[in-house]
Structure formats: C-alpha cells, structure tokens
Amino acid sequence: MSGESITLGELERDALTEIVNIGVSRAASSLRKMIGDQVLLSVPSIEVVSQRRAARLISEREITDLVAVRQDFSGPFSGRALLIFPETNSLELVHAVTGGEVAIEDLVEMESEALCETGNIILNACLATMANMLKRSLTMTLPEVLRGSSASLFDVTAETSEKSLVLFLYIDFAVRSRDIRGYIAMIMDLPSLEILKDLLDEFIARVVGDDA
Numbered sequence: 001m002s003g004e005s006i007t008l009g010e011l012e013r014d015a016l017t018e019i020v021n022i023g024v025s026r027a028a029s030s031l032r033k034m035i036g037d038q039v040l041l042s043v044p045s046i047e048v049v050s051q052r053r054a055a056r057l058i059s060e061r062e063i064t065d066l067v068a069v070r071q072d073f074s075g076p077f078s079g080r081a082l083l084i085f086p087e088t089n090s091l092e093l094v095h096a097v098t099g100g101e102v103a104i105e106d107l108v109e110m111e112s113e114a115l116c117e118t119g120n121i122i123l124n125a126c127l128a129t130m131a132n133m134l135k136r137s138l139t140m141t142l143p144e145v146l147r148g149s150s151a152s153l154f155d156v157t158a159e160t161s162e163k164s165l166v167l168f169l170y171i172d173f174a175v176r177s178r179d180i181r182g183y184i185a186m187i188m189d190l191p192s193l194e195i196l197k198d199l200l201d202e203f204i205a206r207v208v209g210d211d212a
Contacts, residue, residue, distance in 0.1 A: 006048065006165065006190060006193050006194065006197065007048060008046075008048055008197065008200070011204055012197060012200045012201065012204070013046055015200050015203055015204050015207075016046055016130075016167075016200055017043060017045070017046050019129060019130055019133050019134075019203075020043045020046065020126055020129070020130070020169060020184075021042060021043050022129050022133070023125045023126035023127070023128070023129030023130065024041040024042065024043055024122065024125065024126060024171065025041065025042075026125040026129060027041060027121050027122040027124075027125035027126065028040065028041040030121045030125065031097075031118065031121055031122075031175070034097070034117075034121070035096065035097055035099070035175065036099075037096075037175070038174075038175075039173075039174070039175050040172070040173070040174040040175075041122070041171060041172070041173055041174075042171070042172050043169045043170065043171055043172075043184070044170055044172060045169070045170050046167060046168070046169050047167075047168045048165055048166070048167055048168070048193070049165065049166050049168050050164075050165060050166070051154045051155065051164050051165070051166055051187065052154075053166075054150075054154055054166035054168050054185055054187075055149075055150040055151045055153070055154040056150070057168060058084065058150040058183060059149070059150045059151070062086045062150070064086045064087045064088055065086075065087045065147060065148060065149065066084055066085065066086060066087060066147070066148065066149065066150060066153055067084070067085050067086075067087050067090040067111075067115060067145065067146070067147050068082045068083060068084040068085070068119075068145070068146045068147075068153050069082070069083045069115055069116060069118070069119025069120070069123065069143045069144070069145055069146075070082050070143065070144050070145075070146050071119070071120070071123050071124075071127075071140050071141055071142070071143050071144075072140070072141040073127050073138045073139065073140045073141075074138065074139050075131065075136055075137055075138035075139060076136045076138075076195055076199070077138075077188060077192035077193070077195045077196045077199070078138075078188070078192055079186055079187050079188035079189070079192055080186070080187045081123045081126070081127060081140075081184065081185070081186050081187075082146075082153060082183075082184070082185045082186075082187070083118075083119040083122055083123055083182060083183075083184055084150075084153065084182055084183040084184075084185060085115075085180065085181075085182045085183075086181070087147070089180045089181060089182065090111065090115060091111065092178055092180055093114075093115070093118065093173075093175065093180050094110060094111045094114040094115065095178075096175035096178050096180070097114050097117075097118055097175070098110060098114060111145075112145045115145050116143045116144070116145060119143050119145075120142075120143045122184070123140070123143070123184070124140060126184065127140060133203060134196075134199040134200070134202070134203055135199075135202075136199065154166070154185070154187070164187055164188070164189050165187070165188060165189070165190065165193055166185050166186065166187050166188075167185070167186040167188065167193075167196075168183065168185050169183065169184040169185070169186075170183060171183060171184055
C-alpha cells in the first residue's frame with residue numbers, strides 16, 4: 001500500500017478538526033491558568049500525509065532547526081505525537097510561559113522543562129479529547145524533548161516505508177500577544193489510521209443521529 005492510500009473524507013476531516021480544536025481550546029485554558037495570561041490556540045487545518053511529505057512541509061516553511069516534544073500513545077489506535085516548534089519560537093514560548101521575567105541565559109536551562117510541560121498539556125488535551133469523544137481510552141508515555149531537522153524528527157531515511165502516515169496539524173498559537181507558530185504531528189501506521197477513520201465514522205453517525 002502506498003502512503004497516500006488512506007484519505008479522510010470531508011466529513012471525517014471536519015469531525016477530526018472539530019475534535020482537535022476542542023482539545024486545543026482545553027489546552028489553552030490549562031496554559032492560561034499556568035501562565036496567568038491569555039493564550040489563543042487553534043488548529044486551522046489537518047492533512048494526512050506520508051512521513052517524508054510531513055518533513056518536507058515543515059522544512060519548506062522553517063529554516064532553523066526544530067524543537068519537538070514527543071509522546072507515544074497506545075490504545076485502539078496507537079502512534080507517536082509530536083508538538084513541533086522552530087527553535088527560535090521555542091525560546092519565545094518559554095519566555096512567555098515563564099512570564100518574561102527570566103534572563104535569556106537562564107532560559108536555556110529551563111527550556112526543556114517548560115517545553116515538556118507545555119507539550120504535555122497540549123498533546124494530552126488533544127489525545128484525551130479525541131479518545132473521549134470517540135468513546136475510547138488511550139495511554140500516553142511521559143514527554144521528551146527532541147531537537148533536529150524535520151527529517152530526523154520524522155525518522156525519514158532512504159529506507160523510510162510509506163506505511164507510516166502522519167496526521168499533520170498546523171497550530172496558530174498566541175501567548176502574551178506573541179505569535180508563536182507550531183505543528184502537531186501524529187505518526188500512525190495504516191491499521192491505526194483505518195481504526196481512527198472507523199471511529200470518526202461512528203462519531204459522525206452518533207452526532208447525526210442526535211441531530212435528527
């Protein structure tokens with residue numbers, strides 16, 4: 001099977017976008033409590049692409065190295081979730097999260113911890129909301145910080161199989177009036193994406209049934 005062999009229909013994509021946006025708005029609310037300031041988060045678009053294409057989508061937009069928070073998830077569908085920022089944005093984010101009161105040289109030491117905490121809040125909120133609304137449960141590993149190019153974050157090598165696909169989400173992120181862009185990527189194999197597609201169809205049927 002080729003990497004582009006599964007596609008989400010328009011209704012499935014809309015349903016998933018809505019679910020993920022509910023998740024990130026919950027994350028924004030948690031971050032607002034932590035930071036004590038306005039946090040705006042939204043996911044304007046979702047695509048299903050191959051790992052190679054996901055890496056290319058980011059490398060076309062970002063010229064700096066990247067920082068990512070990774071958490072693996074397992075359950076009826078499993079995979080790896082990444083919250084990705086350009087390196088320059090990650091320090092901006094940490095600066096915003098710490099209230100802008102920390103000297104730049106101290107920021108670097110705090111960066112991993114603050115990123116892990118922020119990533120954990122955002123990824124957990126997205127995945128927990130997905131699981132909850134799809135009436136399933138997921139288990140997540142502890143967050144870890146990764147650094148490198150988009151190819152290294154997505155494990156793209158000459159041998160990269162097209163069997164792993166990426167649910168690729170753009171995030172618009174504003175903290176303390178700073179615009180910080182980022183990406184959420186959920187890397188899943190075809191069987192997991194097929195299960196997710198089926199669960200989205202069940203969700204749509206429930207919503208349509210409730211509205212009828």
